[in-house]
Amino acid sequence: MAVDPGHRPLLLTLGEPAGIGPDCALLLWQRAPEQFRDLLVVAPPAWIEARARTLGIDAPVRRLERIAMPPDDRAISCLAEDGWTTAPVRVGQPAPATAGTVIAAIRLAARACLAGQAAALVTGPIEKAVLREGGFAFPGHTEFLAHLCGDVAVVMMLAAPGLRVALLTTHMALRAVPDALDRAEVERAASILDRELRRRFSVARPRLALCALNPHGGERGHFGDEEERILAPAVHALQARGIAITGPLPADTLFAPPQAHRFDAILCCYHDQALIPLKMQGFGRSVNISLGLPIIRTSVDHGTALDRAGTGTASPDSLCCAIETARAMAADSERAA
Known part of the structure; x- marks a missing residue:
């Protein structure tokens, strides 16, 4: 019809x-x-x-x-x-x-x-x-x-007034997250996020941030090497393709204003890393959006x-x-x- x-x-x-x-x-x-x-x-x-x-x-x-x-x-x-x-x-x-x-x-x-x-x-x-x-x-x-x-391929993004967060992993045990992180997946998710912000939200040049997995971003591998081994190389590859992404940035400062307001969306490593700040900012006023469909x-x-x-x-x-x-x-x- x-x-x-x-x-x-x-x-x-x-x-x-x-x-x-x-x-x-x-x-x-x-x-x-x-x-x-x-x-x-x-x-x-x-x-x-x-x-x-x-x-x-x-x-x-x-x-x-x-x-x-x-x-x-x-x-x-x-x-x-x-x-x-x-x-x-x-x-x-x-x-x-x-x-x-x-x-x-x-x-x-x-x-x-x-x-x-x-x-x-x-x-x-x-x-x-x-x-x-x-x-x-x-x-x-x-x-x-x-x-x-x-x-x-789909990326889960949640939006509240003044904040958008997207997830690299969704519903899994916290201890499984480090093994689930993958450079190719980071690049794929960030690419979808960049494309969909342009197409669905009229953001002409999306500014993205990638959240670190470990406290203080791992402190150069002092406690956790995911930032140096997976996240940073993915960011460099995305930047080389013209995607405006910054990171990996420590979560404890990334979500504090005015830092978070510098970005159109923040890509997070796991569920609660994204949803706790989102719901603190806009509980009951946030929306789950499936990007990539x-x-x-x-x-x-x-x-x-x-x-x-x-x-x-x-x-x-x-x-x-x-x-x-x-x-x-x-x-x-x-x-x-």
Whole structure:
């Protein structure tokens, strides 16, 4: 189906239906219904309707039969396929019965973006253990999307007001990180980061920093040689290719203002090295962005929060940021095309 690229909707997948994904969507609609002017929720309408009743939110829900811009009547527009489960969702209690539909929704949304029918994909948090019971064979969302997009190389970047961080390694034990670092991987990740900042964020000449692994950058191999053996050679090779990257720089000073503000993004060696400063700066306002995919994908910065589902206490702030970021990235990509 051909869609006018200037009038393509964003797609939102809720993630785990027993978690706060539906809550955040409804609470955001209640606070700012205009955010749904170009947004389709890829989920069975019954999931939204049931959670709306639980939360006491009088939200009109409409099912669309095809991908299209929502009618301008401030309803929540849902896109669902026949055959998706209609099994009731027990709030706070994930069930394998819904796993197939959660996976199918992500697949449908990704393929629609690949086909040019939608401008971007925004994802809610999934419950990985339950999805695996439903046949999900991937470590997480990002790996599944990379597979759907042709097994492309992906870099995880998270952005908060005034700070962007990207990861060389993601979900692994800290003791495994040094062995996982590789010069070629550093060069690959930095190249993707440089390219995507230009293409998706209109940064004309990205200024990148590479964070050291060891305290004080290893002090010339005094405690850890990863900086001299892996990180510094990668930086030199990237600089020779014209990429503006500095480092490796010690983490304890790199994230302190005004140092961090010198850079458009900081490439970090491991998960918490990046996410602790990010969440200190913008918890609830940060966005997870998958760089390297041929589609635009953003996600919330929180998990399923099963204990808060259905209570009305979840914050929709990160979802709002993820939607607005996806919308801005889509606009930048259209201008760059």
